[in-house]
Amino acid sequence: MPGRIRAKWRPPLALILGVTLGAVLALPAAGILALWRLAPSLGWREAEAVIASVILVLTALLGWALWRVLLRPIRALAARATGIAAGTDRASEPLAHYGTREMQRLGQAVLDMGATLAGREAVLRTYADHATHELRSPLTAIRGAAELLSEPGLAHADRMRLAARIGTAAARMDALLDAQRALARAREPRFVGRTTLAEVVPALHGGPEVAVEGADVPLPLAAEGLALVLQHLVGNAAAHGARRVTLTAAPGRLTVTDDGPGVSAGNRGRIFEPFFTTRREAGGTGMGLAIVATLLEAHAGTIRLADEGPGARFEVSFP
Structure with a gap:
């Protein structure tokens, strides 16, 4: 501070x-x-x-x-x-x-x-460390598969399996790089404005049921930015088994509550870290909540995981 x-x-x-x-x-x-x-x-x-x-x-x-x-x-x-x-x-x-x-x-x-500059420098250092660690695994898989593919007597089935491993690792790297670009864009204060939940909730289709309280309360974030925040939070809830998400708006405050399993005590302190995910095998990059936190910080907002509820409850605050 x-x-x-x-x-x-x-x-x-x-x-x-x-x-x-x-x-x-x-x-x-x-x-x-x-x-x-x-x-x-x-x-x-x-x-x-x-x-x-x-x-x-x-x-x-x-x-x-x-x-x-x-x-x-x-x-x-x-x-x-x-x-x-x-x-x-x-x-x-x-x-x-x-x-x-x-x-x-x-x-x-x-x-x-x-x-602000000190915070951005710290974020970049931390992100560089995480990115290096995350990219090393698919790079290692690609390097190992390439070495095995050079063996002249390798069976066709094994070649196909190694080629599939290279494709999976490449797709993982591509997803990580896309998340990196999204995180970089989230640092830009380009969503300045005001909007309401009534304007952006209709775009949240194809996921869990969304209930809204305070739909007409203006929030200090442009519609595109608020939609991006809600897409990540609602999508994160759906990925962890939630069937219903409740959005509650009040002046300078937004609460997102789901009926999922919640966040374990061991993970509560890490969920906003870049690349931290419990769904790595399912293709999760662990960047959704990091992007939300970064976007809100760029617009003087904050997000925290509340202690209440059997499910997850995120509280977003604006100045």
Whole structure:
């Protein structure tokens, strides 16, 4: 989670610039007026010296204020941005001072951007590890079958069996690569919009019975994105034996409950990991829930597996 900047009153930049310009215009005028007032009693030279000293002090104070409110936060924020790019541990912590409201918003944007980039880097590293592991098995099967096919005395039946093994391994790799492309697309925030369950549920045909509660509640996701989320969740429920799925919408919240066997305690912590599946023999890639979680994260949403129910119960939350 990115660091959150403590909320407190900060002057707007327009106020700082207005005060600075006002001071630049007012100091010479005030100096001339003071000179005409003080010169008769102090003398011209003495009045000039006093007024010049006061103007220098006020200018120094104004310069210090601008340094504290503008220059110091800008330099510190630039240093934090450099630290985020370099991967420094404490670079994601908020600054002590931000000066103006605009600097505060910019600072929070920098922290959020750093957290997003760090999260994407971690996801890519994890995904690369999983992908390497998953692709190694079909590659090993193809390599072994190819070596056996090179044997000159191999029977025809064995050749056909090895060829079928190569085809199965190739199909597995193709499915994994398709899932990889789907996961990459899910990271893009391209489903911005609002829709309701009533608009997308009719497209969920050919699976278990779908019951809807709160069909007209608007959810902060475009119809295409919500349909993709529901297709994966309902399809996942059907693949595990569910016959009925209940969709419940409330403002900023969507619940998907099925009457299937649920998720075992040993698998609850891994179901959103890429490539984790209990249906590998049936051709499952283990990417459906990972795609759902990634798509929702790209649109500031979250999904969790609730503890309730004999079946599986997924709770989707939006800000």
